[in-house]
Amino acid sequence: xxLDDKNKKKLILGILVGLSIFIWGRLAPVKKKLKExxxxxxxxxxxxxxxRKSPRTEAIDWGRNPFLASAASESSISGLQLGGIISDASxxxxxxxxxxxxxxxxxxxxxxxxxxEFAVIVNDGNRDIELKLEQ
Numbered sequence: 630x631x632l633d634d635k636n637k638k639k640l641i642l643g644i645l646v647g648l649s650i651f652i653w654g655r656l657a658p659v660k661k662k663l664k665e666x667x668x669x670x671x672x673x674x675x676x677x678x679x680x681r682k683s684p685r686t687e688a689i690d691w692g693r694n695p696f697l698a699s700a701a702s703e704s705s706i707s708g709l710q711l712g713g714i715i716s717d718a719s720x721x722x723x724x725x726x727x728x729x730x731x732x733x734x735x736x737x738x739x740x741x742x743x744x745x746e747f748a749v750i751v752n753d754g755n756r757d758i759e760l761k762l763e764q
Contacts, residue, residue: 709739711749711760723749725760 632640712724721744723730730741730749739751739758748761 709736709751709758709760711762714744714746714749714762716746721745723760725749725751 710726712727715722715724715729720731723741723744725736725741728736730736732741732744734741736751739753741749742752742757743750748759751758751760
């Protein structure tokens with residue numbers, strides 16, 4: 630029996646479709662198992678990260694909205710403008726004159742001495758100046 634070109638194409642297409650269905654059926658349980666392993670891994674990884682004392686999602690309510698503009702108390706005397714205070718689990722940062730400052734940093738002639746929840750203490754070499762956030 631001799632096959633013409635049209636019948637050869639149909640036969641090859643039928644074989645390919647049959648193989649695809651066979652392979653797909655064999656891989657479906659493997660895909661399902663991989664999805665289950667991935668979900669379990671993600672759940673385990675999100676529950677415990679070594680060295681972290683508490684989850685990052687915990688927030689401290691300081692009784693103020695950090696997105697509202699704030700005013701500084703002695704900023705007119707010192708020329709410093711306290712824009713905000715940012716805190717994470719290990720350190721606090723202050724936004725002074727549009728610069729991010731850590732404890733010990735210099736902003737102009739002023740050294741950042743302390744950063745509290747609502748205030749930043751800077752020193753010009755002679756005296757401490759307290760920049761406060763308005764609540």
